[in-house]
């Protein structure tokens with residue numbers, strides 16, 4: 001059973017917007033349902049004003065696509081929907097069509113854990129128009145959130161500079177699925193563990209934790225509370241020391257550790273959860289070191305994010321384990337990634353591709369036409385540039401990359417530069433082409449990916465922009481298509497005004 005099915009049991013096929021079903025009905029009535037179409041899922045701006053984004057969520061997206069099947073229950077619900085005339089919204093023959101529907105598209109995608117940039121398709125869906133359209137919303141809900149949180153986690157991990165980071169966010173996550181998906185995505189992005197047990201079980205993420213203030217409050221004294229906890233967990237105790245007075249708490253922790261030492265007890269850590277974390281961690285470290293407890297960890301929590309972690313480190317805080325909750329799992333400073341899913345090509349009846357785009361007043365919102373692939377150039381130092389191109393058209397020998405939002409920004413790549421194409425086949429006519437990597441392999445991939453970025457792109461504040469854009473011929477084709485569509489629009493307007 002897939003993890004999504006383990007979680008939700010029932011079919012997820014209705015996990016989409018109504019308009020996907022009304023369009024599906026329309027395509028079916030028009031005889032367009034089986035026309036071959038190509039959609040791409042991509043985002044326009046990196047989150048958190050960062051220099052890079054970490055792709056995440058693909059495994060869940062693929063699980064979703066593979067389970068797509070309307071149950072009798074789903075069909076009964078769709079059959080119960082009424083239009084304005086109080087007649088059924090969908091006719092029975094369409095519901096019968098849906099009963100037999102299975103996902104038979106080809107899906108190509110950039111592997112999870114990869115670094116990705118604006119306009120690059122993370123997922124490309126090619127197949128019958130009705131199916132490829134239907135899955136827009138669930139693909140976006142899965143990919144937008146997990147990519148956002150994986151990127152936040154990568155930033156936190158970057159700030160922590162090799163220290164352990166644990167995700168503590170469930171209690172303030174956006175609901176149940178928010179907490180689970182965030183735990184998975186945060187692990188993809190680089191955090192080392194979660195406090196969320198169900199996420200640990202479902203996704204095989206290491207689980208970790210300390211204890212709450214209530215544990216201390218439940219005993220006569222703080223020392224009694226520590227002693228009881230220490231007896232229960234002789235090797236796994238991290239005492240929360242700030243319930244009453246933090247440095248007094250540290251002294252109590254040390255006293256209890258000494259008292260229990262003959263029983264084989266070893267204090268794993270203390271946790272600071274309020275106050276000036278720099279001052280308190282420095283003082284706590286002194287007390288622990290003086291007591292011969294140099295390897296007792298100092299864990300910190302309290303509304304931390306990558307900026308506070310960076311600042312605490314710069315101030316010389318002696319914290320070596322970070323518990324990060326709310327800010328991470330809610331992506332507090334940017335709560336959504338604006339990923340979109342756009343139609344880019346549709347086969348005509350004569351078998352030729354019709355490349356399509358969505359016009360916008362804002363250049364960055366005009367979608368890209370064609371059957372897109374992303375070519376990443378690299379050298380011995382790391383990644384050099386990315387080029388989005390139309391796979392269905394021949395490429396020139398000379399590589400010139402044009403920014404999708406500013407055509408005066410161009411980069412040429414010397415002939416012979418090594419490259420790889422990022423979108424790889426995942427599903428062929430709906431069937432898995434290869435096993436997807438497990439989370440450990442995805443994490444390793446992410447680590448290698450980030451290492452290949454120049455540090456000016458990795459830095460958290462005002463990073464340098466990585467060169468990623470459209471192949472020049474592709475850019476030219478897009479420009480011509482935009483001009484042609486605008487002209488067509490203006491001509492239609494003039495004709496109407498003349499009438």
Ligand SMILES: Nc1ncnc2c1ncn2[C@@H]1O[C@H](COP(=O)(O)OP(=O)(O)OP(=O)(O)O)[C@@H](O)[C@H]1O
Pocket residue numbers: 273274275276277278279301302303304308311312315
């Ligand atoms: N030295 C520091 N430099 C920068 N930010 C810090 C520092 N110490 C703590 N912070 C952060 O400042 C914010 C507020 O800290 P504060 O001590 O006011 O916590 P608090 O939640 O108000 O305390 P309490 O839990 O006792 O009410 C938190 O996000 C915390 O992580």
Ligand SMILES: O=P(O)(O)OC[C@H]1O[C@H](OP(=O)(O)OP(=O)(O)O)[C@H](O)[C@@H]1O
Pocket residue numbers: 168169171172212213273301302303304323324325326327
């Ligand atoms: O601060 P976060 O990054 O979200 O990390 C999780 C927080 O959850 C717990 O707090 P609790 O629910 O007891 O509330 P409080 O400590 O803020 O009072 C814990 O002590 C952390 O402070």
Ligand SMILES: O=C(O)c1cccnc1
Pocket residue numbers: 168169195208209210211271301323325
């Ligand atoms: O284990 C902890 O210390 C923990 C878990 C969740 C939230 N805050 C802290």
